[in-house]
Amino acid sequence: MADNMITVHIIDREGITHDLEAPTDMNMNIMEVCKAYELPVEGRCGGMAMCATCQCYLESETDLPEQSDAELDMLDEAFFVKPNSRLGCQIHISDEIDGIVLRLAPEGN
Amino acid sequence: MIETDIIIIGAGPVGLFTVFEAGLVKLKCHLIDSLPQPGGQLAEIYPKKPIYDIPGYPEVLAGDLIDNLMEQCAPFKPGFTLGESAATIDETDDDQFIVTTNKGTQHKAPVVMIAGGLGVFQPRKPPVERLEDFEDKGVEYIIRDPEFYQGKKVVVAGGGDSALDWSIYLVENNITTELSLVHRRSSFRGHLDSVQKVMDLADKGKINLITEAEVVGLKGNDTLESVHIKHNDGSEIWKDTDHFVPLFGLKPELGPIADWGLEIEKNAIKVDTTDYSTNRPGIYAIGDINEYQGKLKLILCGFHEGTIAVQSAFARIHPDKKNVLKYTTVNGVNGFE
Numbered sequence: 001m002a003d004n005m006i007t008v009h010i011i012d013r014e015g016i017t018h019d020l021e022a023p024t025d026m027n028m029n030i031m032e033v034c035k036a037y038e039l040p041v042e043g044r045c046g047g048m049a050m051c052a053t054c055q056c057y058l059e060s061e062t063d064l065p066e067q068s069d070a071e072l073d074m075l076d077e078a079f080f081v082k083p084n085s086r087l088g089c090q091i092h093i094s095d096e097i098d099g100i101v102l103r104l105a106p107e108g109n
Numbered sequence: 110m111i112e113t114d115i116i117i118i119g120a121g122p123v124g125l126f127t128v129f130e131a132g133l134v135k136l137k138c139h140l141i142d143s144l145p146q147p148g149g150q151l152a153e154i155y156p157k158k159p160i161y162d163i164p165g166y167p168e169v170l171a172g173d174l175i176d177n178l179m180e181q182c183a184p185f186k187p188g189f190t191l192g193e194s195a196a197t198i199d200e201t202d203d204d205q206f207i208v209t210t211n212k213g214t215q216h217k218a219p220v221v222m223i224a225g226g227l228g229v230f231q232p233r234k235p236p237v238e239r240l241e242d243f244e245d246k247g248v249e250y251i252i253r254d255p256e257f258y259q260g261k262k263v264v265v266a267g268g269g270d271s272a273l274d275w276s277i278y279l280v281e282n283n284i285t286t287e288l289s290l291v292h293r294r295s296s297f298r299g300h301l302d303s304v305q306k307v308m309d310l311a312d313k314g315k316i317n318l319i320t321e322a323e324v325v326g327l328k329g330n331d332t333l334e335s336v337h338i339k340h341n342d343g344s345e346i347w348k349d350t351d352h353f354v355p356l357f358g359l360k361p362e363l364g365p366i367a368d369w370g371l372e373i374e375k376n377a378i379k380v381d382t383t384d385y386s387t388n389r390p391g392i393y394a395i396g397d398i399n400e401y402q403g404k405l406k407l408i409l410c411g412f413h414e415g416t417i418a419v420q421s422a423f424a425r426i427h428p429d430k431k432n433v434l435k436y437t438t439v440n441g442v443n444g445f446e
Contacts, residue, residue, distance in 0.1 A: 044227060044360070044361070045154070046406070048155060048158065050154055050155060051360065072298070073298050076268050076269070076293075076294060076298050077233075077267065077268065077269050077357055077358055079233075079235050079236050079357075080236065081293065106236075108236055109233070109360075
């Protein structure tokens with residue numbers, strides 16, 4: 001695989017795992033990668049942590065940076081939140097998250 | 110009946126700039142928006158966020174961009190119907206449209222431009238069993254008249270400012286006989302003084318604070334009688350109440366426009382990119398609400414789309430007149446009397 005590519009594993013709402021290749025040099029986030037692969041992620045606010053339509057659950061031991069106040073504020077008001085909830089738009093595609101496993105939260109936010 | 114040249118549905122940045130472009134060719138506009146103020150999501154959701162891709166502005170706050178657009182279109186004296194959403198559209202025998210809002214306000218014009226962004230802002234509904242069965246029978250998503258709750262037991266859900274502020278208001282004004290506030294976490298992220306007030310009222314026994322819990326179901330015969338509350342630790346209670354008021358903010362939905370006979374693709378209105386017209390002659394769609402090959406949901410693209418659409422609208426309104434593009438640097442901006 002090229003130097004600037006990592007793999008992210010997204011489990012959709014039917015339980016099917018999609019192994020997606022994502023570039024680390026395009027300043028992308030998980031929400032954008034999902035949309036690029038046409039997975040059912042709405043990303044309504046465009047990535048400002050202002051809706052929760054890209055909410056997902058972290059299912060791997062991946063070490064992610066601490067959540068921002070904006071993300072925590074949004075998750076506070078979101079539905080279907082669990083302790084491992086994250087907003088896909090706030091997870092930056094970088095070498096550190098290679099192999100991350102994320103499950104899409106239900107629709108309805 | 111409000112009569113104008115162009116009815117613009119949506120008073121966001123694209124709708125506002127279209128007023129300016131229409132004004133340059135002496136067409137008058139009237140805007141309809143479900144929000145109480147112009148500006149769309151920029152004013153409602155992210156007024157303090159900076160935008161970096163408006164040509165000529167290295168950085169501009171969303172709220173400031175709206176203020177500037179309002180100033181820019183002011184010479185063309187747009188009309189506004191705010192706090193109402195466009196509900197129906199009818200065509201008259203003389204090729205005009207009548208757009209009626211959810212509150213019954215009627216607008217008539219030969220051209221309609223839909224600049225509705227992501228749609229109409231509507232309350233976010235939590236995933237609660239039988240929620241819709243009790244809408245207006247004990248479940249309300251917006252508090253319109255606090256006196257409605259006089260002498261009632263009320264359960265409010267949510268952890269943001271509106272949940273906090275309404276809880277405080279209903280209790281401090283002795284409106285409700287019992288008020289419970291249910292929130293999923295133990296702490297609140299609203300304004301600090303609101304949080305403190307809620308805590309104080311809870312200490313005094315005036316607000317029944319139920320944290321680390323969620324309302325998951327409702328029960329009643331014809332009207333709401335009790336709510337099912339599940340704590341994060343798994344324990345559950347049923348709580349008697351007259352009203353359940355979930356306050357989780359707003360989200361945009363396409364709404365009634367979806368039923369206007371327009372071609373919809375990807376939750377947006379399909380347009381012809383020569384003039385951003387829809388499949389219904391006289392109705393245009395501009396900005397985030399439209400869809401075409403190569404579409405980019407950017408404010409600057411919406412400005413372009415509105416500008417082009419106005420030229421086509423002019424041709425429809427004045428089929429016998431020839432419109433010549435005039436530069437504002439040559440002619441200035443001649444507003445309406």
